[in-house]
Every structure is written in C-alpha cells, then in structure tokens.
Amino acid sequence: MRIVLQRVREAAVRIEGREVARIGPGFLLLVGIGRDDTPDELRFWARKVPELRVFPDGEGRMNRTLRDVGGEVLCVSQFTLYGDATRGRRPDFTGAAPGERAAALYTEFLDLLRAQGVPVQSGVFGAKMEVSLVNDGPVTLILERPPAQLGA
Numbered sequence: 344m345r346i347v348l349q350r351v352r353e354a355a356v357r358i359e360g361r362e363v364a365r366i367g368p369g370f371l372l373l374v375g376i377g378r379d380d381t382p383d384e385l386r387f388w389a390r391k392v393p394e395l396r397v398f399p400d401g402e403g404r405m406n407r408t409l410r411d412v413g414g415e416v417l418c419v420s421q422f423t424l425y426g427d428a429t430r431g432r433r434p435d436f437t438g439a440a441p442g443e444r445a446a447a448l449y450t451e452f453l454d455l456l457r458a459q460g461v462p463v464q465s466g467v468f469g470a471k472m473e474v475s476l477v478n479d480g481p482v483t484l485i486l487e488r489p490p491a492q493l494g495a
Contacts, residue, residue, distance in 0.1 A: 344376060345374075345377065347373040349370065349372075349481070350397055350480055356464075358472055366416065369417070372392070375439060377438055377439065393456070
C-alpha cells in the first residue's frame, strides 16, 4: 500500500464538473493498493494516519494529530502510485492490485479509517476525478512500509 498524505486547509473532488466530496482542514490521502496488499496493511495505516503528529502546536512545532485538531480525511484512489517508470517511456502498472480486488481493499480501508472515529470523505473508485487542494505547510508524506516490515 502506498499513500501520499498531504496536510491541507481544504480539498475537494469533482467528477464531470460535479463536486462529490469536500473537506476542511485535515488530510488528503492519495491511496494506491498494491498487488500483494493484505487487510493487515490496511489496518496498520488506518490506525497510524489519525495519530501522525504533523499539525502545529502553540509553538509551531508538529506536535498535534488529526484527532487533536478535529481534522477530516479525503481519500482518493490512485493506482498510478504503482507506476514504474524505470524502463521505457510508458509506466508499468503491474504492481497495482487488479481493479476488483483493489476496489474491495480500498473500501475496507475507508471503513477502517471511519472506525477510528475520524470524518472521512472519498472520491469514486475508478472514476476520472479532478482533485483540488490547498496544501498547508506544505506538508506531504509518502507512506509505505518496506517489505521486511509488512509482517510487523
């Protein structure tokens, strides 16, 4: 599983000109599901994301969590996070999970995040989306565990 997390002041998703999701302060998560991802991986990140201390405290230090600031999450499925552009000029996406399996795992990830008690909005899996955001900081993290840590 690969996640690009952006701390945002606001973010929104539009499909065919119609807004389908919008959040205020919180996280925009671009979520890629890999071919070998398991529910354990989803659970790990669903617990970890709301607890990341990347919001400023009174002294401006990154010391507060999404929960601390009452933030929201906007998730957008993004199979292109598994694009391998090391060979040729067209990315290879074979590292991404097949569509039906990825859709089920993505939905499970949304449910797990919601179970953590954070407000979650999402784009539409597989749709052509327009994502807009105001990055706050900017703070952007790439979340992925090395293969050796996947059993932890």
